[in-house]
Amino acid sequence: MAQVSSIADEQASTPLSSPKSIVLRISKFNPKLDESSKFMEFTVPYQKWTTVLEAILDVKKHFDHSVAVRYSCRQATCGSCGMMINGKPKLACFTKISELDSDVVTVEPMNNFPVIRDLTVGFEKLFEKHQKIQPYLIRDDSELESDEREFLQSPQEVEQYIQFANCIKCGLCNSACPTMATDSSFVGPQALAQAYRYVADSRDKGKDTRLNIIDESHGIWRCHFAGSCSQVCPKGVDPAMGIQFLRGYLLGFRS
Amino acid sequence: MKESTIMKIHYGTALASVGLVAVHILMRLTTGFADSLSYENVLANYQSVPYVIMLELILILLAVHGFNGLRVILLELKQGRVYEKAVSYGSMVGMIVLIGYGSRTIIMTNMGMT
DSSP states (O other): OHHHHHHHHSOOSSOTTOSOEEEEEEEEOOTTTOSSOEEEEEEEEOOTTOBHHHHHHHHHHHTOTTOOOOOSOSSSSSOOOEEEETTEEEEGGGOBHHHHOOSEEEEEOOTTSOEEETTEEOOHHHHHHHHHTOOSOOOSOOSOOTTOOSOOOOHHHHHTTGGGGGOOOOOHHHHHOHHHHHOTTOOHHHHHHHHHHHHTOTTOOOHHHHHHHHSSTTSGGGOOOOOHHHHHOTTOOOHHHHHHHHHHHHHTSOO | OOHHHHHHHHHHHHHHHHHHHHHHHHHHGGGOHHHHTSHHHHHHHTTOHHHHHHHHHHHHHHHHHHHHHHHHHHHHHOOOHHHHHHHHHHHHHHHHHHHHHHHHHHHHHHTTOO
16 A cells, blocks of 8 residues: 555656547456456546556556556666557557557556456566576586686677577566467476577586476477567567577587 | 477478378379379279388378377467376377378288278
């Protein structure tokens, strides 16, 4: 309750006298109380720079304090505010209303995740699968040699994995994945992209361990290469490409 | 068996099937498509040992590829330990039964037991 009041005390991002407005449809659902979700509609003023997250927070401030939404950094860094915006998984803080080109903006919780309440989903499985692929450098010589200060890499070696290191674990890729919609055990594009991030890192020696982890019946082979994961990533990570590279290792095309 | 090994077999059987089925269809064109499917001509095909071997190979390749494809589809459809075991073993049994029945037909026809 304290959190709700503090949010309500915040300054509204857009003055209510703003000439332009949209209808914001927010999915409301509490799995403990409701049988199905319903939409509540609010007319929200906006400016050219107003984001969907700001519009939702304006609704919380002026109309309905009970709307559940998770957010933190407001600059596409924390990966907290992923949701379906007009049917596509996006970060609410990174999506301007003006760029949606629609008078009605519908926000729903992300697909392929359990709903906690309204727009907030549970990330337990995402993190569980992320941890499963051992997302850290694996080396026998974890201690540095006497004169060394760091594990050196050439720019070319960094280039191999750096885009995959931009993952913010927002879950948009898993939400967009058609395989995850039916196969709840599928390891998912987020974890697979992170597996490639470490496999491709010249400092890492855990390639075989990771390839073994993803080489199972609900592992990498269940990807159908729809490519929607890469399309929705707000950080420009290309999980679909990483998955194909990993398959290359498993099929013997890469070493 | 590792999933990567199964998928290598899956891709390999697909490629080989495309090649052999192409040969099989081209063989239909040697005597005219309609004629080649007449009862006598079909039976005559089974007398050629190389052709019988090719038919047997096509049968095995398509059965392995098809049943593994079915297994994958069913695994994606629903999850659960018992269900997944049933799907995996069921697919294997189905594959063996189909190859067995198809081989029986090929061998019997080759031996003239029609």
